[in-house]
Amino acid sequence: MPIDPLPDWVPTRRRAIGDRVRAARTAAGLTQEQVAGRCGLDRKTVNRLEQGHTSPLLDHLLLVADAIDVPLADLVRA
Template identity: 45%
Template structure:
């Protein structure tokens, strides 16, 4: 659950990052389970990230590596 004091632009940015992860994952014909295994994280972590929840930088870096993209591609589109 998001912290009530989070500005809307932060919530929007997290959703956008999650959307970019999902689009790249689907484009590569990967399931959440496959991406999680490749990245070395739990599937629930991928699910939360794609849903726009707060995410650890280390998880974002692992997912970017598994998707074979630079982390800035996920952050800036």
């Protein structure tokens, strides 16, 4: 059963992951729309991931990492 409410560090880490996704995407010279198209997601999903608004699915992180051509570990490192 999930903890409710979540500890403060959880959304903080989620935003940090989103920041790393955004940085990797821009370093690759890709727009959110291009990444979304490469991995079969919509742009809003990529945006929500980058903003850290919602908990991303592991599958979405895997798809985005592949679309940007970076290891998943680079996106989720502590």
